[in-house]
Amino acid sequence: MSNIYDRINLEKGEMEKVYDKINLIKDEQRKDQFILAMAIGFDMQDRIPLKSKQTLFLTKYLKPVDEALINAVAIIESDDVEILADKGAVFKIAEEYANAGIHSLLKQEEDAQLGSFNKIFEKIIMDLYEKLELE
Amino acid sequence: MRIERLKIKNYRQYKDFDISLKNNENNDLQILIGKNGTGKTTLLNSINWCLYNEEPHSAESSDKLPILNISSIEESNINDKLEVLVELWVSTNEGRNVTFRRNEIFKIHGDKKIPITQSNELKVNYQDENGNTNILEDDEAQKMAEKFVPSEIKEFFFFDGERLDNYFKDVKGQNIKNQIFILSHIYILENMENRIDQIFKELRRQSKKLNPEIEKIENQLESEQEKLKNSESKIENLKDQIKLGNKIIKDYENKLKDLPDASKLEKERQRLKSKLEKINSLSNDKETERKNFILEYGQNIMLWPAIKKSLQIIDEKKKNREIPPTIDKGLLERIIETDNCDVCGRHLDDDSKKRVEELLSTVKLSSEVVGLLHSMENPLTNLETKLQNFGAKRKEIQKQLKIYKDEIKEINEDISKLDKKLSGYNVKKIKNWHNQRLEFEEINRNDIMTLGSVKEQKKIQERNIKLLTEKYNESLGKENKAKEVKNQISFCETALSSIKKTKNDIMNETKAKIQFETNKIFFDLLWKKETFKDVEIDDNYNINLIHSKGYNCLGSISAAERELLALSFTLALHRISGFDSPILIDTPVARVSDDHRENFANIFLDVSKNKQVILLFTPAEYSEEISNILEEKINSKYEINLLPDESETNIEVLK
Numbered sequence: 081m082s083n084i085y086d087r088i089n090l091e092k093g094e095m096e097k098v099y100d101k102i103n104l105i106k107d108e109q110r111k112d113q114f115i116l117a118m119a120i121g122f123d124m125q126d127r128i129p130l131k132s133k134q135t136l137f138l139t140k141y142l143k144p145v146d147e148a149l150i151n152a153v154a155i156i157e158s159d160d161v162e163i164l165a166d167k168g169a170v171f172k173i174a175e176e177y178a179n180a181g182i183h184s185l186l187k188q189e190e191d192a193q194l195g196s197f198n199k200i201f202e203k204i205i206m207d208l209y210e211k212l213e214l215e
Numbered sequence: 216m217r218i219e220r221l222k223i224k225n226y227r228q229y230k231d232f233d234i235s236l237k238n239n240e241n242n243d244l245q246i247l248i249g250k251n252g253t254g255k256t257t258l259l260n261s262i263n264w265c266l267y268n269e270e271p272h273s274a275e276s277s278d279k280l281p282i283l284n285i286s287s288i289e290e291s292n293i294n295d296k297l298e299v300l301v302e303l304w305v306s307t308n309e310g311r312n313v314t315f316r317r318n319e320i321f322k323i324h325g326d327k328k329i330p331i332t333q334s335n336e337l338k339v340n341y342q343d344e345n346g347n348t349n350i351l352e353d354d355e356a357q358k359m360a361e362k363f364v365p366s367e368i369k370e371f372f373f374f375d376g377e378r379l380d381n382y383f384k385d386v387k388g389q390n391i392k393n394q395i396f397i398l399s400h401i402y403i404l405e406n407m408e409n410r411i412d413q414i415f416k417e418l419r420r421q422s423k424k425l426n427p428e429i430e431k432i433e434n435q436l437e438s439e440q441e442k443l444k445n446s447e448s449k450i451e452n453l454k455d456q457i458k459l460g461n462k463i464i465k466d467y468e469n470k471l472k473d474l475p476d477a478s479k480l481e482k483e484r485q486r487l488k489s490k491l492e493k494i495n496s497l498s499n500d501k502e503t504e505r506k507n508f509i510l511e512y513g514q515n516i517m518l519w520p521a522i523k524k525s526l527q528i529i530d531e532k533k534k535n536r537e538i539p540p541t542i543d544k545g546l547l548e549r550i551i552e553t554d555n556c557d558v559c560g561r562h563l564d565d566d567s568k569k570r571v572e573e574l575l576s577t578v579k580l581s582s583e584v585v586g587l588l589h590s591m592e593n594p595l596t597n598l599e600t601k602l603q604n605f606g607a608k609r610k611e612i613q614k615q616l617k618i619y620k621d622e623i624k625e626i627n628e629d630i631s632k633l634d635k636k637l638s639g640y641n642v643k644k645i646k647n648w649h650n651q652r653l654e655f656e657e658i659n660r661n662d663i664m665t666l667g668s669v670k671e672q673k674k675i676q677e678r679n680i681k682l683l684t685e686k687y688n689e690s691l692g693k694e695n696k697a698k699e700v701k702n703q704i705s706f707c708e709t710a711l712s713s714i715k716k717t718k719n720d721i722m723n724e725t726k727a728k729i730q731f732e733t734n735k736i737f738f739d740l741l742w743k744k745e746t747f748k749d750v751e752i753d754d755n756y757n758i759n760l761i762h763s764k765g766y767n768c769l770g771s772i773s774a775a776e777r778e779l780l781a782l783s784f785t786l787a788l789h790r791i792s793g794f795d796s797p798i799l800i801d802t803p804v805a806r807v808s809d810d811h812r813e814n815f816a817n818i819f820l821d822v823s824k825n826k827q828v829i830l831l832f833t834p835a836e837y838s839e840e841i842s843n844i845l846e847e848k849i850n851s852k853y854e855i856n857l858l859p860d861e862s863e864t865n866i867e868v869l870k
Contacts, residue, residue, distance in 0.1 A: 092450075103508070104506075105510070108510065111845050112510070115514055116510055116513070116514045118511070118514075118518075119514035119515075119517035119518045120514075120517060122517060122518055123517035123518075140757050144590060144593075144594050145594035145597070145598065147590075147591075147594075147597075148525075148590070148591040148594040148595050149514075149515075149518055149521070149522070149594075149595075149598075151525070151587060151591055152518065152521035152522050152524070152525035152591065152595065153518065153521045155521070155524060155528060156520060156521040156525070157521075157524050161532075161584055161588060162584055162589040164583075164584045164588065165583050165587075175679065190643045197504055198509075200307055201509065201513065202505075202509050202513075205509055205512065205513040205516055205517075206515075208513075208516045208517060209512075209605060209606070212516060212519055212602070213523075
């Protein structure tokens with residue numbers, strides 16, 4: 081039986097319906113699609129719990145930097161580093177942010193004029209960057 | 216020499232024609248005016264027919280008509296004999312009279328009155344130095360005609376004015392060279408050369424019989440000489456081909472002068488297209504890089520609060536020495552639970568247990584969490600560093616994209632310019648011309664290379680011949696019997712060498728004289744003297760007119776200037792040939808614009824001071840500008856008219 085923390089899930093049936101419909105990320109690996117979706121959800125501070133699950137990818141494909149980002153989100157969300165000891169909780173937070181993020185991304189792309197979403201997305205990122213407090 | 220009288224009977228539309236051409240001390244200018252179709256060119260032909268039994272200026276339509284006057288045929292009865300007669304009365308510079316008289320007798324056959332030639336003969340009456348009249352017939356008569364104007368060069372004496380305009384198209388350098396050969400009497404030397412060469416070969420054949428050694432050398436010599444002859448012939452052919460190639464290349468250059476180089480442009484277009492493709496591909500790659508950059512950095516920017524917070528926590532834990540973990544929290548918990556030390560195996564007393572519990576309370580994080588936090592530090596620190604470079608990296612990508620965009624724009628503009636250049640032209644035709652030019656350039660390059668190699672071969676052959684000749688003479692010297700033959704051979708060799716040298720000298724001298732005379736006449740007669748600098752004639756008698764700025768401008772001069780140059784060259788040939796015969800020009804200013812007719816009138820007047828000039832004008836040609844200048848100086852003036860039924864021409868004396 082597989083370890084229950086060996087995979088990252090998405091809402092069942094949304095691989096094709098949502099993930100594969102987004103042009104911006106269509107050439108990306110699943111784990112990169114997921115991290116981006118999580119980042120968008122995190123930025124929106126919107127978490128949507130998964131109603132029923134489907135595997136998006138196995139966690140063995142995550143690189144240290146990906147794991148660090150997922151952990152960082154869990155830390156800030158729970159305000160307790162001890163959450164890292166609970167992989168299930170960490171991944172749950174990430175999956176819920178990603179779930180909200182990926183829907184938002186799909187909607188934004190669908191709402192944008194054909195062929196213009198890359199630029200819109202870049203503009204969103206630029207605006208965020210300008211507000212960023214880097215040391 | 217001058218033509219005193221021209222008498223024509225039954226020759227084409229001239230049923231009965233007789234004109235006398237007067238002159239005075241100052242001028243010898245004869246004018247005949249006739250509308251197109253009245254018979255001016257027939258008059259020119261009648262002289263050619265009389266002297267050479269040829270009608271070189273016939274229109275195709277008149278070729279089919281009988282030479283016999285049509286109204287004479289109609290008036291004739293079956294079996295009548297009719298005579299066509301042209302008499303050319305000529306006087307020499309010594310005042311002796313010569314009459315060239317050609318007649319052709321026709322018999323009228325059948326109901327359709329078809330004229331059948333019975334005889335055609337030329338008779339010449341001439342006065343000798345004693346004033347006695349002699350009659351020459353057949354070959355003798357023809358020889359006399361050749362002395363008046365040699366048939367080979369007659370076209371330089373009796374010609375169509377329209378031909379002057381096309382002179383440099385019609386008259387090829389090689390033709391002129393052949394004429395010069397005749398004019399300079401070089402053919403006499405050539406005949407001598409051939410004759411001596413035959414004797415020379417015969418002597419060699421005789422010498423062969425004297426000794427097998429001599430025969431062997433002689434055979435080698437003959438073989439080498441044959442090779443040399445072939446090489447010389449090859450060299451001449453190659454020179455001609457190169458010359459012709461250059462002319463064709465020049466023609467294509469002229470055609471293409473103001474046209475775009477389609478092939479080159481097409482190549483350039485293809486090059487630009489391929490460059491465009493490459494840059495488009497680079498630009499697309501850069502766009503992908505830009506997108507990936509935005510996605511990668513975008514997620515990090517969005518996650519920055521989490522990254523920052525985590526890094527702060529890690530930093531604090533490090534400051535509190537919670538990271539890296541020094542004590543295993545699980546180990547302490549286990550020791551308290553079992554009251555037994557896992558490290559030394561001792562049972563814990565109360566005091567020890569208390570101290571372990573105090574230690575556990577200071578260890579806040581589990582080692583797993585600390586390990587995870589520790590593993591997050593490096594990746595997150597790296598992300599922070601990367602984010603600090605976000606702006607610069609983005610600018611760099613944008614800058615590169617802008618460079619590609621500008622390049623793409625520039626290339627598209629260039630392609631559009633090329634397309635514009637080619638639009639409206641027959642690209643296929645232009646390309647064909649370009650290809651033809653390239654082909655001839657390639658052929659010429661090969662010919663030039665071959666020429667170089669044949670010239671080298673010729674040098675070797677000449678050297679071999681020299682060596683073999685020495686050997687031959689040496690062997691011949693050993694034979695007493697051969698002494699006389701040897702002397703004769705030696706004489707032949709010397710004679711041949713002298714003739715060849717003389718021939719070349721005369722050709723060169725003649726060319727130089729013609730060039731000099733052409734220059735002199737052209738610049739004397741030219742109305743704008745500053746425009747041109749020189750007339751050059753190359754070894755193949757191709758004429759080049761050099762502009763005052765130094766370039767050859769023959770192709771771009773006006774019709775009037777071209778006609779003047781042709782006339783100057785013709786007059787130069789007259790002077791050099793020693794044949795002081797008249798010049799007869801049909802429609803002399805047909806191709807000359809109104810602006811220059813006055814100039815030409817002055818030129819003809821000028822030439823008529825030293826030579827009989829017979830001009831056959833149309834009434835339109837003989838305009839006011841011309842008549843104002845010529846009228847008073849004309850010695851004889853006739854008007855040629857065609858009868859209303861067009862069967863006959865009559866002539867009216869105007870002066």
